[in-house]
Amino acid sequence: MNNFTFYSPTYFVFGKEEENHVGHYVKRFGGTKALVHYGGGSVVRSGLLDRVKKSLEESGISYVELGGVKPNPRSGLVYEGIDLCRKEKVDFVLAVGGGSVIDSSKAIAAGTVYEGDFWDFYQGRPVEKALPIGTILTIAAAGSEGSPDSVITNENGMFKRGASGEGFRPTFSILNPELTQTLPAYQTACGITDIMAHLFERYFTTTSEVEVTDRMIEGLLMAMVHEGPRVIAEPDHYEARANIMWAGMMAHNNSCGVGRVQDWASHDIEHELSALYDCAHGAGLAVVFPAWMRYVYRKDVMRFAQAASRVWGCPMDFANPENTALAGIEAFRNFLKSIGMPTTLGELGARVEDIGQMAHTACFGDARQGAVGGFVKLEEKDVAAILELAAE
Amino acid sequence: MNNFTFYSPTYFVFGKEEENHVGHYVKRFGGTKALVHYGGGSVVRSGLLDRVKKSLEESGISYVELGGVKPNPRSGLVYEGIDLCRKEKVDFVLAVGGGSVIDSSKAIAAGTVYEGDFWDFYQGRPVEKALPIGTILTIAAAGSEGSPDSVITNENGMFKRGASGEGFRPTFSILNPELTQTLPAYQTACGITDIMAHLFERYFTTTSEVEVTDRMIEGLLMAMVHEGPRVIAEPDHYEARANIMWAGMMAHNNSCGVGRVQDWASHDIEHELSALYDCAHGAGLAVVFPAWMRYVYRKDVMRFAQAASRVWGCPMDFANPENTALAGIEAFRNFLKSIGMPTTLGELGARVEDIGQMAHTACFGDARQGAVGGFVKLEEKDVAAILELAAE
Numbered sequence: 117m118n119n120f121t122f123y124s125p126t127y128f129v130f131g132k133e134e135e136n137h138v139g140h141y142v143k144r145f146g147g148t149k150a151l152v153h154y155g156g157g158s159v160v161r162s163g164l165l166d167r168v169k170k171s172l173e174e175s176g177i178s179y180v181e182l183g184g185v186k187p188n189p190r191s192g193l194v195y196e197g198i199d200l201c202r203k204e205k206v207d208f209v210l211a212v213g214g215g216s217v218i219d220s221s222k223a224i225a226a227g228t229v230y231e232g233d234f235w236d237f238y239q240g241r242p243v244e245k246a247l248p249i250g251t252i253l254t255i256a257a258a259g260s261e262g263s264p265d266s267v268i269t270n271e272n273g274m275f276k277r278g279a280s281g282e283g284f285r286p287t288f289s290i291l292n293p294e295l296t297q298t299l300p301a302y303q304t305a306c307g308i309t310d311i312m313a314h315l316f317e318r319y320f321t322t323t324s325e326v327e328v329t330d331r332m333i334e335g336l337l338m339a340m341v342h343e344g345p346r347v348i349a350e351p352d353h354y355e356a357r358a359n360i361m362w363a364g365m366m367a368h369n370n371s372c373g374v375g376r377v378q379d380w381a382s383h384d385i386e387h388e389l390s391a392l393y394d395c396a397h398g399a400g401l402a403v404v405f406p407a408w409m410r411y412v413y414r415k416d417v418m419r420f421a422q423a424a425s426r427v428w429g430c431p432m433d434f435a436n437p438e439n440t441a442l443a444g445i446e447a448f449r450n451f452l453k454s455i456g457m458p459t460t461l462g463e464l465g466a467r468v469e470d471i472g473q474m475a476h477t478a479c480f481g482d483a484r485q486g487a488v489g490g491f492v493k494l495e496e497k498d499v500a501a502i503l504e505l506a507a508e
Numbered sequence: 509m510n511n512f513t514f515y516s517p518t519y520f521v522f523g524k525e526e527e528n529h530v531g532h533y534v535k536r537f538g539g540t541k542a543l544v545h546y547g548g549g550s551v552v553r554s555g556l557l558d559r560v561k562k563s564l565e566e567s568g569i570s571y572v573e574l575g576g577v578k579p580n581p582r583s584g585l586v587y588e589g590i591d592l593c594r595k596e597k598v599d600f601v602l603a604v605g606g607g608s609v610i611d612s613s614k615a616i617a618a619g620t621v622y623e624g625d626f627w628d629f630y631q632g633r634p635v636e637k638a639l640p641i642g643t644i645l646t647i648a649a650a651g652s653e654g655s656p657d658s659v660i661t662n663e664n665g666m667f668k669r670g671a672s673g674e675g676f677r678p679t680f681s682i683l684n685p686e687l688t689q690t691l692p693a694y695q696t697a698c699g700i701t702d703i704m705a706h707l708f709e710r711y712f713t714t715t716s717e718v719e720v721t722d723r724m725i726e727g728l729l730m731a732m733v734h735e736g737p738r739v740i741a742e743p744d745h746y747e748a749r750a751n752i753m754w755a756g757m758m759a760h761n762n763s764c765g766v767g768r769v770q771d772w773a774s775h776d777i778e779h780e781l782s783a784l785y786d787c788a789h790g791a792g793l794a795v796v797f798p799a800w801m802r803y804v805y806r807k808d809v810m811r812f813a814q815a816a817s818r819v820w821g822c823p824m825d826f827a828n829p830e831n832t833a834l835a836g837i838e839a840f841r842n843f844l845k846s847i848g849m850p851t852t853l854g855e856l857g858a859r860v861e862d863i864g865q866m867a868h869t870a871c872f873g874d875a876r877q878g879a880v881g882g883f884v885k886l887e888e889k890d891v892a893a894i895l896e897l898a899a900e
Contacts, residue, residue, distance in 0.1 A: 117685075117750040119523025124516060130767065131511025293509075325747035328731040328755045335727030339720040355717035358509040362766065363720045371763060374754065375522065 117326055117375035124369045126262050127288040130362065132354075134290050135252045138168055138210070139175030145248055145287045147208030150179040151201055153221045154212040155186070159254065164295065168212055168252065180204045185213060188390050188397070189220040191270045194234060197224035201247070211251045211286075215258020215267075215310075215397075218251050222266040222284045225249045238268055239482065243281025251289040255296055256361040257307030257398060259314055259368025261289035269391055275482040276387040291365065293357035301348050305455040306398025308344045311364045312337060312448075313401040317380050318373035319423060320412075320491040330422070332372035336363050337427045341451065348455050381489030382408045385499055388474040388481075395464050402457035403464050406449040407506035410442075412492045417441050461507045468507050475500035509718055509767035516761045518654050519680040522754065524746075526682050527644045530560055530602070531567030537640055537679045539600025542571040543593050545613045546604040547578070551646065556687065560604055560644065572596045577605060580782050580789070581612040583662045586626060589616035593639065603643045603678075607650025607659075607702075607789075610643050614658035614676045617641045630660055631874065635673025643681040647688055648753040649699030649790060651706055651760025653681035661783055667874040668779040683757065685749035693740055697847040698790025700736045703756045704729060704840075705793040709772050710765035711815060712808075712883040722814070724764035728755050729819045733843065740847050773881030774800045777891055780866035780873075787856050794849035795856050798841040799898035802834075804884045809833050853899045860899050867892035 129141065142150055150172060152165070159165050160183075172179050182197050201209070201224060209228075211221035225246035227234030237243050243264075251261045260266065264284040269276040296304070319333045340363055347356040366372065385408070386400040413420040421437040424430040424444020433439040449459055458464045479486050479496040487493045494502070521533065534542055542564060544557070551557045552575075564571050574589050593601070593616060601620075603613035617638040619626030629635050635656070645653045652658065656676045661668040688696070711725045732755055739748040758764065777800070778792035805812045813829040816822040816836020825831040841851055850856045871878055871888045879885045886894070 117523075117747060117754070119526065120520075122520040122522065123518075125519075126515075127517075128514040130514065131509075134511065325751065327734050328728065328751040328758070331727035331731045332724060332758070335723035336720065339723045342719050355509060358767070359717065359720040362509070366720070366724070366763065371758065375750070 118323060118377070120375045122371065122374050123282060124262060124285060124371065126286045128262070128291060128365070129288065130291045132292060132294055134292050135164065135295065136167055136171055138250065138252060138290060139171035139173070139177050141288045141290070142172065142177050142208055142210065142250055143175045145250070147177060147248065147250070149204065149206050150177055150208045150210045151197065151206045151224065152179050152181045152210050152212060153185065153197060153217060153224065154183050155214070155217050156183065159212055162298065164252070164254070165212065168210070179210070180206065185217045185220045187216050188269050188276065188394055189216040191235065191268055191272070194220055194223040194227060194268060198227040198234065201228040207247060209247050209249050211249065212254070214253065214255035215260045218253075218258065218260040218286070219266040219268060221249055221251070222246065222260070223268050223279070226283055235270060237279035237281070238270070238277040243279055243283040246283035248287040251286050253289060253291050253295070253361070255299060255303060255307050256357070256364035257310040259311065259364050261286060261291065262365040262369035267387070270482070273482065274391045275477075276391040277482060291361050293354055293361045296357050296361065297352040297354065299351065301351060301456060303396070304347060304351065305457050306396045307364070308340060308360065308455060309398040309402045309452060309457055311360070311367045312340050313382060313405055314367040315372070316405065317383060318376065318378045320379045320419065321376040322491060323376040326376045329372050329374065329376055334423070334426045336367055336372065339363050341427065344451070344455050377490045379489050379491040381492070381494050384488040385474070385478050385502060388478045389464065389466055392470060392474060393464065393466055395466070399458055399464060402452045402459055403461055403506050404502065406445055406452070406459060407502050409445045409448070410505055411498070411502045413441050413445065415492050420444055461503065471500050471503040474503060510715060510769070512767045514763065514766050515674060516654060516677060516763065518678045520654070520683060520757070521680065522683045524684060524686055526684050527556065527687065528559055528563055530642065530644060530682060531563035531565070531569050533680045533682070534564065534569050534600055534602065534642055535567045537600075537642070539569060539640060539642070541596065541598050542569055542600045542602045543589065543598045543616065544571050544573045544602050544604060545577065545589065545609060545616065546575045547606070547609050548575065551604055554690065556644070556646070557604065560602070571602070572598065577609045577612045579608050580661050580668065580786055581608040583627065583660055583664070586612055586615040586619060586660060590619040590626065593620040599639060601639050601641050603641065604646070606645065606647035607652045610645075610650065610652040610678070611658040611660060613641055613643070614638065614652070615660050615671070618675055627662060629671035629673070630662070630669040635671055635675040638675035640679040643678050645681060645683050645687070645753070647691060647695060647699050648749070648756035649702040651703070651756050653678060653683065654757040654761035659779070662874070665874065666783045667869075668783040669874055683753050685746055685753045688749050688753065689744040689746065691743065693743060693848060695788070696739060696743065697849050698788045699756070700732060700752065700847060701790040701794045701844060701849055703752070703759045704732050705774060705797055706759040707764070708797060709775060710768065710770045712771045712811065713768045714883060715768040718768045721764050721766065721768055726815070726818045728759055728764065731755050733819065736843070736847055769882045771881050771883040773884070773886050776880040777866070777870050777894060780870045781856065781858055784862060784866060785856065785858050787858070791850055791856060794844045794851055795853060795898050796894065798837055798844070798851060799894050801837045801840070802897055803890065803894045805833050805837065807884050812836055853895065863892050863895040866895060
């Protein structure tokens, strides 16, 4: 295990109706004037936004609003939010929504107290300071409610890039599984895929002797394999939603990823897909991740066999562990299909003709240095080959 | 899953030689004058205490010292520490040691800023405020480095009781597995037992639909089953020590115990053993926990069968799940024996004649209300019956 630091100071409030106390938490953590940041219609239509405002008012918290966050959130709205926060002297950013809304809120929170261009953070500058951030989560997926990460698409070039740092850990996060019970099956499945991808990105490592985090990751994956189909079959299953919601946070707050090299190539490659086609991040991951697995598994056959055996219950082929490794990859792909995810570029609406461009941008676009991935270092030709596999 | 809040704001610094930067962390978190609190000779002999002082001095942190914490830490030294902190205007308590030292430090940190008797907290008053606490952990066991808990023995009556509250979460904790490599096998095994007990106390629950935390607990238990014998066989195995150390923190910071009723009867019963015979807490748990399991498993045979199957790999007896449940309990007991733990009262040096007194004190001593345990409510006669089983 490698040396590491781990700091997850977010105050989590989990369960039914807890969003109705949001004003109390903003106040408790020192907020006096909030930016309420959200996406589109569903937060308004469901009455959630009204309940949030009511709670803020009851706690004497004044606020301004900024809606309109889209999936794959854009830099334009971030600049708008920063201007608004500065003008209105906002001291707390409250995200009401999913990963996109939270990521946009994080960018605004950091940008408001930073003299330069907020995009600096998305080119590698660590985020040390930001306005305090609170979240009310409406989809279990990105894990941004507990993570130090944010992903934004720069409209100037359509680069989709991530930023990270302690300033990005939310001060509090309210997780009410009820708020996710009305999500359509497709979005739910995208969330499940994203959570599992966060676990696999950590699982495939070059660091040896990491049994404790291996076992935690495998446990969380098994919980997703159990709960995923239940919630697709029965969308308003509170208990399944609750298990998935906590797994989504645990998958990405990094307590199961400490002290080990992580990969993240599949995320980097997927970002090119969603930047180009504006597809759902989870759907893009469903296409990319199994292809990535098929391309790289020979690097550590036994690790892939371990996942196949422990997570998917594949029988171990002791004479030829490669068979077990491949059976595990196939089991993952079949699972994704079973919850309604696309697993080929074609199903995603992506074009084989764009593969060259995507591979190039993944490796060289914006601030990139020529390769992606921690488990296996992938160069442009490797990324292209993975996307070719994903076309099959 | 039940509603819950989860707040674990401790900054963890993990890995080789990290204790040499302790001064930096005390300073970073606002300390200017520290109480350095520790146990006995080993911290001095190993040179650890000198390195800690050197680091504090290099960061310009002044300090006073208080050694002498014993296993099953006592109230007398806590009062002494509180007086010292007040007199010397200490603003940071630094624990250098294991669970006993950390628990004693927590009591001092809370007592210093509280007008009443610190024992109030150990009779049920939640700990909201305390001086900031830093820890340098020297044994993986109690999980106190990341938990909101502390256990102290009141010399006035020899009651061993726990206190809890947000003020008890350490501000930072330094976890260097190297510091545990010199521990004798017996103490190491006591630590392993304590960690597994923390997991089982959470596992046995009346709350249904808790797959995600079930899987996390099972994963951590399997990691302990893997690493435990390795570290007993090879005490200076850094990687095994490292895995156990992170598991010990994760087992007790409660991220795997949220939203579910927990038990804790075995801990309550064990506290009577260690209060009366001053035995090691882990050794007492090795005696009590399997006996508790044998006494209560009929309450939820399938939960015990699940643990047997998933953690211990016992084949499921579908015609008679009770056989599987019992095989799992036997596997746990055999594991404890294999790492050198006692599993009977006799081996612990405890006397059958004291069972009545211990059962009575567990249920009625000090501030107790007549029963212990969340999974099964145990009255005095049940506790006595469990201790009788433990005598076998």
